[in-house]
Amino acid sequence: MKKKVAKKxxxxxxxxxxxxTYYKNNKRYCETDIETNHCAIEVKSGKGNDLKKxxxxxxxxxxxxxxxxxxxMSNGSKKYVRKYYSLFDDIKTLIKYLIQKGDGKKRKKGRK
Amino acid sequence: MAKKEKKEENKYMNEEILISRTxxxxxxxxxxxxxxxxxxxxxxxDDQIWFIDNKSSKTLAIVDIIFxxxxxxxxxxxxxxxxxxxxxxxxxxxxxxxxxxxxxxxKEIEKSLNIDGRDIYILLDNDDxxxxxx
Numbered sequence: 001m002k003k004k005v006a007k008k009x010x011x012x013x014x015x016x017x018x019x020x021t022y023y024k025n026n027k028r029y030c031e032t033d034i035e036t037n038h039c040a041i042e043v044k045s046g047k048g049n050d051l052k053k054x055x056x057x058x059x060x061x062x063x064x065x066x067x068x069x070x071x072x073m074s075n076g077s078k079k080y081v082r083k084y085y086s087l088f089d090d091i092k093t094l095i096k097y098l099i100q101k102g103d104g105k106k107r108k109k110g111r112k
Numbered sequence: 113m114a115k116k117e118k119k120e121e122n123k124y125m126n127e128e129i130l131i132s133r134t135x136x137x138x139x140x141x142x143x144x145x146x147x148x149x150x151x152x153x154x155x156x157x158d159d160q161i162w163f164i165d166n167k168s169s170k171t172l173a174i175v176d177i178i179f180x181x182x183x184x185x186x187x188x189x190x191x192x193x194x195x196x197x198x199x200x201x202x203x204x205x206x207x208x209x210x211x212x213x214x215x216x217x218x219k220e221i222e223k224s225l226n227i228d229g230r231d232i233y234i235l236l237d238n239d240d241x242x243x244x245x246x
Contacts, residue, residue, distance in 0.1 A: 005124065019124075021171060028155035028162050031171055033124055046127030046237035047194045049209040050176065057156070072238035074197040077190060 005043050005069065008091050009034065013098045014105055022061040030057035035064065036103035041094075044070035048077050055085045065101070069094050125174070125211035126237055128218055129198070130245075132206050133231040135185070138177050145224040150217075163217065173212035173221065201233045201242045 009015065017035045021028055034041040040058045044051055048070040058066035068087040070078070081087045088094040098104065136144075141161050142152055150172065155162040163173040179186040185206055187195065195207055212218045218234075222245045225232065233242035 019171075027158075028153060028164075028171065030156065031174075043124045044127065045124065047129065047198070048190075049127055049129070049194065049211065050188055050190050052190050053188055074193065076193045076197060080190060080193060 005034075005091065009041075009095060009098070012095050012105055013103050022057075024061075030054060030061060032058055032062065035062065036098060036101075038064055038101045038103055039067050039098060040064040041067045041069055044068065044073065046072055048073035048081070051077070051087070052081045052084055055081070067094070067097070125213055126215070128210040128212060128237075129194070129235040129242075130208040130210060130222075131200060131202075131233045131235075131242065132208070133202065133204075134229055135178075135180050135206050136208065136225070136230065137180070140226075141175070141177075144226055145221060147220050147224060150220075163212075163221065170213070172214065172217040173210055175211075176209045178206055178208060198235060199240060199242070201244075202231070205231075205233075 013036055015034055015036060019031055019033065020035060021031045023029055032040045033043045040062045042051060042054050042058065051068045051070060051073070055066035055068060066085055068081055068085055070087065071089040073089070078087060078089065086097065088097065138161065145152060149166045151164050151166055153162045153164055154160070155174070159177050161175050161177060162171055164170070165172050187207070191207065191209060210218065222232070222234065227245060232245040234245055235242045
């Protein structure tokens, strides 16, 4: 799952950083999985442990839109997180959303 | 090729839920886990323990500290939703939510934890069944 996320997102989206650690009061506060120009994405490989709490932290440390990608979360957890943040369980929809936000890679001249 | 794939896989955190029959406090984590090249730091809003590689300063794993007040454990709403949705090996256990970069580090942490009386089981990523830690 993780390989697919890294490869597929990176193919079409400009990724600025991966696994960036933020500090608060000299303590490690949170680590963003992927950052683009406009979004900070948390990738969840399992049940989505405390995704909302992590995205809350993202919004405190970056001025970017916090986004979740968690294909295996339970419906109850998804419903809860979606009250507050954009959450995707499908990679194509995530990429489409990031492109809409302006984070897509520019096509090279001469390519269709 | 395999090396490249492994590197790619380590870019994001995997998840593990650990259930223990008895409470493992923050102090227990600090006293139990003695792994060469690894240091523990309290992080987040003082509600997490971060397992850090001494040399590279990279985060290898993070666990949410479960606070205990009397007989009650303080889970977030989301953690409660997860607990309700999974098949537990027993009721009334204490749940710990881990994120880790490499399964090797979780094996080391599980080995270090005192399992006497704790009856520890783990649930990896999107597995359906918990596995016992021996």
